[in-house]
Amino acid sequence: MWFSKTQEEVLRELGVDRATGLSSEEAKARLEKYGRNKLKGKPKKSLAALFFDQLKDMLIYVLLGAALITMIIGEYVDAVIILLVVVLNAIIGVVQEYKAEKAIEALQQMTTPKALVRRDGQVKEVNSEEVVPGDIVIIDAGRYIPADLRLIDSANLQIEESALTGESVPSDKDAEAIFDDPKTGIGDRSNMAFMSTLATYGRGEGVVVATAMDTEIGKIAKILDEDNEEMTPLQKRLDELGRILGFIAIGICVLIFVISLFQKRDLFEMFLTAISLAVAAIPEGLAAIVAIVLALGVQRMSKINAIVKKLPAVETLGSVNIICSDKTGTLTQNKMTVVKYYTLNNLKDVPAEGSNFSASQDEAELIKTFVLCSDATYENGQGTGDPTEVALVVLGNRYNLEKNELNSKHQRVAEKPFDSDRKLMSTLNVEGNGYRVHTKGAIDNILKISTHALVNGKRVPLTEEMKANYLKSADEMSDNALRVLGAAYKDTDSMISPEEMEKDLTVIGFVGMIDPPRLEVKDSIRVAKMAGITPVMITGDHKNTAVAIAKELGIADSIDQSITGAEIDQLSDEEFSKKINSLRVFARVSPEHKVKIVRAFKAQGNIVSMTGDGVNDAPSLKYADIGVAMGITGTDVSKGASDMILTDDNFTTIVHAIEEGRNIYNNIKKSVIFLLSCNLGEVITIFASILFFWPVPLMPTQILWINLITDTLPAIALGVDPGDSDIMKKKPRNPKESFFAKGAGLRAIIGGVLIGALTLLAFFFGLREHGYTLGSENIPEEVLIYARTMSFVVLAASQLFYSLTMRNPVKSIFRIGLFSNKYLIGAIVVGIFLQLMVISVPFLAGAFNLHNLSLNDWGIVILLALIPLAANEIIKIFMRKTERD
Known part of the structure; x- marks a missing residue:
């Protein structure tokens, strides 16, 4: 039991030198032996498990049922197509979820707590997962303890251990303590520090005695992975929207089925149509697309710091x-530089360059106090520690009062660390045969606890007039954007407690430093x-x-x-x-x-x-x-x-992050409005044809294909749009603002109605070309296949082209750049190529009940497919005019 052993015994048993710590080679060897310092979580899902998770959906069950029925009645081609669509949909879902998981893992890796360890005689910052038994860990306020430690040094160290003990009050730590009783409770082991607890005050050092699952937290914790799949408010709203649309779509499908009964249509065909329409109408891809857009956006933001x-x-x-x-x-810039210093009635500038400067007795005492009351270092042009303290150490170097030399002459024996409420820090150092308190901090706080002042090498009582002089000069420095830091001291014959340090001090003066913007x-x-x-x-x-x-x-x-x-x-x-x-x-x-x-x-x-x-x-x-x-x-x-x-x-990074956040939200909104427009177009096409007793313009397998290809690819591409260059010229979005505010909902309806109407119009042209109308009876199968091909192409192409105009609600596609989103252009090209493949390749055309079109009809369908794009661009012209007015 480490808490019952002396520091020397622990260090010897772990084979580590306190002064130099482990060597890099030894640390690497121990990492291989003991493993990473990480609590074990539940195993991640395999790709197969992720795949089957995608199938756990009521609509997918319905589709699989439909596939089974089609196989039973011998419609094997339809069954294979339905199953392919289900599998492809699941694969897309797996890819999206896998990417999102990898993005979150990358973020977790980037935010892994760091630990300060001494290795090869130097203090290094490493990921806490790389800490190994025998590492010497440096502890300061605000850091998590990376592993279980036996303390070997402590200075006013307090650690909050509520994760283990339930006590909310931080525990005082004492590296010198030894406990013989093996039953000593965790909360009473003041010479130990435990993994996942938090240092709240003071500083210390400890040697790692246990890592990962061997730690106290590892023994008692019931390991559960954090739930990183919490839905964002936007995802929750979209999920709710999806459910509402789902109920509406299912209602429409039931209505279609009932109408079909009265109209004495082929019930099996209508059953498949109703199912495929339900799948097409319900935007089940929304949550996945939002997740992937958010994850990719977050990765993009990490690149801008x-x-x-x-x-x-x-x-x-x-x-x-x-x-x-x-x-x-x-x-x-966080690069503080001392430019002025002041002792009573004596204000001097620090030369901008050079060193080996001389100083008067009072000035030397001022600089000496600042250097000794500092934890920073500055060697070979490199500083470590707080920038303010680094500036003070640099000041000492320039006046031949180097920190290492002063530390060796005036060893620190106690300290009272800086506290944001007191705005002071004090150290107790050896001074001749006695001791001296060195205090630095806010000049007004220093004056409150000082009774004397150092003037020409002598301590004199501090008067109100002197205080006024100090404060007046400090104000003048502050008016010139200088940060003012005061110094004071107190001599004592014996060691004193931290509570006694900051009383009855002698003020020396202050310095003015600047941190340029x-x-x-x-x-x-x-x-x-x-x-x-x-x-x-x-x-x-x-x-x-x-x-x-x-x-x-x-x-x-x-x-x-x-x-x-x-x-x-x-x-x-x-x-x-x-x-x-x-x-x-x-x-x-x-x-x-x-x-x-x-x-x-x-x-x-x-x-x-x-x-x-x-x-x-x-x-x-x-x-x-x-x-x-x-x-x-x-x-x-x-x-x-x-x-x-x-x-x-950097403040600039916050502004960039806000800009990125605005664009990500807008991109998600584009994707959602686009998907809803497309789904609405499909619903209108089928519902209108059933309602008016027309032939159905699209087969179930055709609807499923369009839903998979022409919806998903452009929606994801819109989600990674480069964004609006003028986004930071607009006011922040009201968080209570509806997702369909500023005409977005109306435009989704207009787009959907246009896509649906034009699909029906293409079907009408296809029939009329062969001498039939929508109301004709006994239309030959070949004519229906030709007309359905035209409606199939219009529905798919109009959605692909329509995605271009969705990139910005007001600006024209030419102003934002027709080819500025290469992913969207790629999605459109791939979509068109796949449509051509399905129509042109005999095997695929037969499977999807499609027929190649004449050159004249290709012109008609392309023209019809461009109308929603053109209509939305015309609406934008009126919107821009309204904005100008």
Whole structure:
């Protein structure tokens, strides 16, 4: 039992050196021996299982029944065609589901939690699945524990272990503790850290003692895969629509069958017609097409550095009208540089270039405190850690106060980590024969806990006048968009607790640093505003600093559009909600304020996107409509709570993701309206012919073929349309807006009626050419086959051509580019080629009861097939004219 052994015993037993960790070769060998650090899930479905899942549908059962009946009565060709259609439909479903599953797997891989491990003497970030027994894991606040660890170092470390113990209060950890009692409970093992628990405070190190199913969580968990197949709101609406249309279609089919009884038609033929019509009328492919379009869209978004974790987020993105963004790293370059420093009544600029600068005693003490009270490193031109701390270490290097040298002279013995509420960090370091507290943080908070000031090397009482001088100079720096960070110290003869560190300090001064805005962000903010989206800046910086950068980026126009966290606290929720729409900058705010900001924006009916990277940002990320975590600086907790992760921490990526989200939603809408138009055309064709006692223009197998080829391929191609270049010139979509708003439903009906009417018209031309009309009796079979061929071609071709005009509800096909969607052109070409094959190849023509057409009739059917396309383009002309007026 690892918790009853000393640190030395554990390290020796696992064969690892604490200082260097495992070698890369040893880690690789252990990974092969122990396997990946991943809990086992239920086995994935095989392709065969996926295939049979596609057949679990009532309508498919009906079709299979129809195939059986046709075989019994000797109509083997019809039976084979019906079975081929069923199999092809299932294969398409399997391919779509498999692609969607692979897309989700890729996203899971991209969002796998990371772990910091020491290997080959260096700290490396690896996927938690690659952690092996013996690895030395570095723990800091906000990271998940990747495996079961025996702690070998801890500094104020607290870990939230509710997943194992049920206790919501984080547990204090002590690496030095040893427990002899083998029955010591999991919650009492303070020298251990367990897989899937969360470090909430402090830091530490541990050696991996168990991975995967050997961990405590692996032993007690009843392993179940997460349900990644949750339907999005759009899919649910479409599923409901499909059911409604299904009931309508079945009702029509029953009606057709009843009418056929009275009309004394061939009941078996009408039975097959009714079944095939039901399959054609019910858009059972909708859910599959939506799933594949969403999955492909999500993959496309990952290429622009936006990982969407939850499919509903893609729909919501199109409705976002408020982007609440952190300033540092998202709006700015996250490359802090100290440009000024201040000790009482002494303001100096840091030279832009060079090193080996000299400093006065007070200035040297200021820089020394900043360097020692820092966890960052900077060697060989590369920095690790928080950018603010890296800038301070670089400042020390330039003034010959290098971090490694200072650390060796003044060893750190205790610390009080940075906290977003205190806005302070303190360390306790050896100083001569005693100790010194070094504190850095917000200058106003430093002044609150300071009683003295360092002036010309001497400690003097801190007066109100001195405080005013410090604050005045800090404000001047902030007005110039500089971030101000103060420093203070306290000498002590003995070790003190973290609670005693930040009392009775001596303020030294502060520095001013700048993080320049990202070059591309200004254009992105302009695009966002043009798209009806309001960008909002949230920062812990001083109000003046924040407003200065917000003005430069075009987020705010004046300081009146800003508010601080303290001012927010003075307002009631109702007062804050009323004021929120006029605010653009939120300064000096804590993560707790973020939730209040999101609530206020949402209370005014806004759809809010919120960015975050810290542990405490998780509530606001969850409460926002779209929670966006930072991929580079973000903690595992913030990534876990988010809907989307930015792999480049860039505001511009959010705007690109919104644009992509809008296009994905529009593409799905195009596919759906197209499918409904096509299905309606088929229903009208058959129903009208039955109702008016005309011959049926299409055979059941012909309807099934058209439904499979001319519906599915263009619908998927429309789903991956390049999108509208002017999409970001429009206002966000209202999430409550009907799917058939803005005339989409009416146009689906017009398209369906036209397709159905023209199919009947083609059938009429085919009969008339041989001297018959729709009302004629005893029409020869050869004449019916010829006329049905004409209606078959018109129905298929009109749907294929009609897909071109569905690419944009207003713009003409020539303006958006006739060949700009190569997939759609390919789908149309393939569709036409297959139609020609079915008609021209004798074996296929006989199977589908088709006949080759004369050149004159080919001209007629092509002309008729182009009418729905032309009609919709004419409607667009009037729509564009209405928009201009």
